[in-house]
Every structure is written in C-alpha cells, then in structure tokens.
Amino acid sequence: MRRTEFQVEQEEELTEFLNGMSFGFLGTSDGEGQPRVTPVNFVYSEGNFYFHGSHAGGKMTSILQNPQVCFTVADEYALIPSYFSDPELACPATAFFKSVTAYGQAEPVEDVAEKAAVLTLFMQKLQPEGGYAPIDAEDPRYRSRLKGVAVVRIVPRELTAKFKFGQNLKEEARASVTGGLTDRNGPRDAETIAMMEKYCPYHNN
Numbered sequence: 001m002r003r004t005e006f007q008v009e010q011e012e013e014l015t016e017f018l019n020g021m022s023f024g025f026l027g028t029s030d031g032e033g034q035p036r037v038t039p040v041n042f043v044y045s046e047g048n049f050y051f052h053g054s055h056a057g058g059k060m061t062s063i064l065q066n067p068q069v070c071f072t073v074a075d076e077y078a079l080i081p082s083y084f085s086d087p088e089l090a091c092p093a094t095a096f097f098k099s100v101t102a103y104g105q106a107e108p109v110e111d112v113a114e115k116a117a118v119l120t121l122f123m124q125k126l127q128p129e130g131g132y133a134p135i136d137a138e139d140p141r142y143r144s145r146l147k148g149v150a151v152v153r154i155v156p157r158e159l160t161a162k163f164k165f166g167q168n169l170k171e172e173a174r175a176s177v178t179g180g181l182t183d184r185n186g187p188r189d190a191e192t193i194a195m196m197e198k199y200c201p202y203h204n205n
Contacts, residue, residue, distance in 0.1 A: 008161040018044040027070035028062035043121040049154040050118045063106045074099035078192040084180030085173045098163045104156040112137040112146045165195040
C-alpha cells in the first residue's frame with residue numbers, strides 16, 4: 001500500500017525539484033520484454049521529460065520496439081541511523097529523500113527547431129555560465145549536429161512523487177532524529193532538518 005503521507009501533489013514543488021536535478025533513470029523494455037535501465041541527463045519542460053543521445057544503441061532500439069517507458073529522478077538527503085531513535089533495534093534505520101517517477105510514452109523529436117529549444121534547456125542546466133554560441137536550427141554550424149542527435153520526449157500519463165522526511169514519525173521520534181542530525185552536522189543534515197520542518201505535520205502545531 002502506498003504511504004500517502006509521503007506523497008506530493010503540488011506542481012510547483014515537483015517542477016522546482018526536477019529543474020534542480022540533472023540526472024535520472026530511464027526504464028525500457030524491448031519487444032521481447034527484456035528490461036533495461038539507463039542513466040541519462042534530462043530536462044523537464046511543460047510537463048514532459050526530454051533526454052538526448054545517439055540514434056543507435058540499446059535504449060533507442062527498445063523505445064522503437066516498445067515506447068512505453070518509466071523515468072525516475074531521486075535525490076537522497078540523509079541516511080538516518082537506527083540509533084537516532086532506538087538504542088537497540090535496527091528497524092528505524094532509513095533514508096530521507098525526494099523522488100519522482102513518471103510512466104508514459106517516449107516519442108522521438110523530429111522537428112529541428114524543437115530539438116534546438118530542448119538542447120538549449122540542457123545547456124542552461126548543465127552549463128549555466130554560458131560560453132557557447134546559441135543553439136539555432138538555422139545556424140549552419142548546428143544544422144548537421146541537430147539532425148545527427150536523437151532527442152526523445154517522454155509524455156507522462158502518470159506522475160508520482162515521494163518526499164520522505166519523517167512525516168510518519170511520532171513527535172518524540174521526530175525530535176530524536178532532528179537531534180541526531182544536529183549533533184552529526186553532516187553535509188546535508190541542516191538541509192534535511194529544514195525539509196523535516198517543512199513537511200512534518202507537527203511543525204508549527
């Protein structure tokens with residue numbers, strides 16, 4: 001059964017998370033049902049996911065045989081040791097994270113102007129400092145390259161998000177975890193506490 005307390009429905013939060021991530025995992029299966037998971041860079045625009053690569057290769061072959069795909073993006077904030085809330089049992093050990101999973105259809109993008117727009121989004125995400133000529137389908141320097149690269153659009157029919165930050169914890173357990181994170185003071189522990197305060201039902205009560 002899906003834990004509803006971890007679900008996120010707000011489009012703005014999902015978009016902010018996805019725009020802040022550059023890497024995801026593409027799940028495909030070929031005509032014989034053989035599964036495949038491929039890590040890819042991606043951008044998210046107007047409700048669709050995009051990735052790019054070679055026209056040849058395993059993932060493109062699978063998509064042509066079966067365009068139904070799954071795409072997952074996840075960001076682990078902190079590992080939560082069991083002893084943060086229980087001095088003996090291992091059961092409370094967990095991780096706090098954000099994840100989004102889309103199920104939908106992969107569609108090759110054929111229009112070179114759309115390819116140029118999508119690849120511009122990639123450059124804005126992966127090279128925000130600039131340092132390159134704008135990607136223009138009419139620019140002869142890019143024309144052959146745009147034709148040679150494969151760009152794929154994933155149109156989700158279902159999109160689910162799970163932001164897990166201790167929403168299921170009782171107030172006492174949550175305080176113990178927060179204290180453990182404060183004492184540990186790891187690279188993302190303060191950020192994790194802020195997420196707990198944002199999403200926990202006891203916050204501001």
